[in-house]
Amino acid sequence: MKMKKKSVSEWVKSGDPWVWLNAGAVAISVIMVIGLLLLIAVRGLGHFWPADVVEAHYELPGNQAYNIVAERVESVEVPAAQLREAGIDIPDHHKLMQRTLMKTGNRDIYGSDFRxxxxxxxxxVTRPEMLFTAERHEWGNLYGYLKSVKQDGQVVSETNDMTPTESALATWAAFESSIDRATEIFDEIHEIEKGDIGKINYGLERIRLEQRRLELNGELTPAAVADLAAERSQYDEEYKQLQQSLIDLYAKINRDSFVVQAMDGTVHELPVAKIVRAYRANAMNFGQKMAFYFAKLGEFLSAEPREANTEGGVFPAIFGTVMMVLLMTVLVTPFGVVAAVYLREYAKQGVLTRIIRIAVNNLAGVPSIVYGVFGLGFFIYFLGSGIDQAFFPEALPSPTFGTGGLMWASITLALLTVPVVIVATEEGLSRIPRNVREGSLALGATKAETLWRVILPMASPAIMTGVILAVARAAGEVAPLMLVGVVKLAPSLPLDGNYPYIHLDQKFMHLGFHIYDVGFQSPNVEAARPLVYATALLLVVVIALLNLAAVTIRNHLREKYKSLEM
Incomplete structure (x- = not known):
């Protein structure tokens, strides 16, 4: 039989065009998301690869020639007319010119590290094997040729060769050994200053607050003063021992230095203690570069930031983000579920209930900065100040909870995301058949038992859906956090070994704010740009992992209570 062809109007009425249109829109959206993630991944993860260092001769028309030692960062084409306007004598036949951004480092020598x-x-253009890159605790990267290594001002190893001769390699080996030794001492110093002395400072502050509390309560007896003084003297004795250990360690770490020749031919002597690591990228094979790459990636995930957050790692920001989201989840889930259960199971369905639902839906659309202002005014200035007056008067005028911190940030974001949990939970409760409730009541269960043992388990996948949406939104919020507790750099984590171990009053770092700070507040934009991409990718990964954990729990609950829906 001959198939009858559909006319255009019949084809439109069948709905097929809309199916294809929706499929195309979804495909375009997926491609755009994947493309964005790939762009972020390439720009961010490429930052950790050890780039070759080139040495070249550079001479602009009408300008003095000079040597340049640098890493290639990026190349762009610019109109030749634009360069002529900048005063560069470009021949008239040129329309477009290739321009490259070079990372020259040595900011303490040249004033800027990009040109x-x-x-x-x-x-x-050459790539000498003896050219080295040194990452420093301050002043960014250092590029140059190693001339000698010294201990206590005496030359240990020296070379004048710029090629990998035996003497040059021996000097490089001595340089690496001195860096390893300085790194070990630096780690010891860091452990003493941040760990041991940090605990002593915490204990001394606790004694000061205890003495102030006793004084305010009129309980500061001579016996109490003597006990506090004895405890304080014990801390003072421990501090003196640690201070002597620090003096010895600083004497050891400052004994080594090295001499480097920069690209302009000048020679500089620098302390080895300022070096984080040094490597010769031009002499590395692929395997060595891969090992270096993963070491740098590990540092990014586990170390603290340095150089105004443009170098080092972002572990405090990862920790702060995850901890804040977990606290927010613990707070928002019970409140959202209780509100949804009341609206669906107990509240009389009428005009007032419909108004409340409309208000909840509208709250989900309120800009997040409004929640931040509310958290600042109500939680910090009102509740926090009241808590300080009632429970921490000995610390005043320094605020404890009357300033931004982890607790207020978590509560603010819980308030921001609670409408999402309410709506999702209500939808889940509404899908449970009425005969399930009636069957449970008919078997002798009370309404509360039916709710707890039957209704909530069946609605748990919907509850987890609401939690997933809440986590996805809260983890990426930045605006409210800027008002209620997040900071550029937190000296310590909100979770440590000092009682009460979890410090909810402490300020913290956040990946979202870290991206904003590095991308828009950094004094060195070019150096910070790759880190912005890397941190953005990390934030996406953290949110995806948190959501994946919630989705796994939701799927488990759905399978567990599937029989109740039959």
Whole structure:
């Protein structure tokens, strides 16, 4: 039989065009999301690869020639007319010129560590194996040739060769050994200053507050003063011992230095203690570069930031983000579920209930900065100040809870996301058949028992859906956190070994704010740009992992209580 062809109007009425249109829209959205993630991944993860260092001769028309030692960062094409307007003598036949951003490092020597060069005037490009890159605790990267290594001012190893001869390699080996030794001492110093002395300072502050509390309560007896003084003297004795250990360690770490020749030919002597690591990227094979890459990636995930957050790691920001989201989840879930259960199971369905539902839905659309202002005014200035007056008067005028902190940030975001949990939970409760409730009541269960043992378990996948949506929104919020507790750099984590171990009053770092700070507040924009991409990718991964954990729990609950829905 011959198939009858559909007319255009019949095809439109069948709905097929809308199916194809929706499928195309979804495909375009998926491609755009994947493309964005790939862009972020390439720009961010490429930051940790040990780039080759080039040495070249650079001479612009009408300008003095000089040598340049740098890493290539990126290349762009610019109109030749734009360069002519900048005073560069470009021949008239050129329309477009290739320009490359070079990372020259040595900011303490040259004043800036990036410069643009025009590729056409970059000649005699080489990649000497003895050119090295040194990452420093301050002043960014250092590029140059190693000339000698010293201990206590005496030369241990020296070379004048810029090629990998035996003497040059021996000097490099001595340099690596001195860096390893300095790194071990630096770790000891860091452990003493942040760990041991941090505990002593915490104990001394606790004694001070206890003495102040006794004084305010009129209980500061001579016996109490003597006990506090004895405890304080014990801390003072421990501090003196640690201070002597620090003096010895600083004497050891400052004994080593090295001499480097920069690209302008000048020679500089620098302390080895300022070096984090040094490597010769031009002499590395692929396996060595991969090992270096993963070491740098591990540092990014586990270390603290340095250099105004443009170097080092972001572990405090990861920890703060995850801890805040977990606390927010613990707070928002019971409140959202209780509110949804009341609205669906107990409240009389009428005009007032419908108004409440409309208000809840509208709350989900309120800008997050409004919640931040509310958290600042109500939680911090009102509740926090009241808590300080009632429970921490000895610490005043320094606020304890009357300032931004982890607790107020978590509560503010819980308030921001509670409408999402309410709506999702209500939807789940509404899908449970009425005969399930009636069957449970008919078997002799009370309404509360039916709710607890039957209704909530069946609605748990919907509850977890609401939690997933809440986590996805809260983890990426930045605006309210800027008002209620997040900071650029937190000296310590809100979870440590000092009682009460979890410090809810403490300020914390957050990945979202870290991206904003590095991307828009950094004094060195070019150096910070790769870290913005890397941190953005990490934030996406953290949110995905948190959501994946919630989805796994939801699927488990759905399978567990599937029989109740039959």
């Amino acid at each position: 643009w060069v025009i590729d056409e005037y970059l000649t005699e």
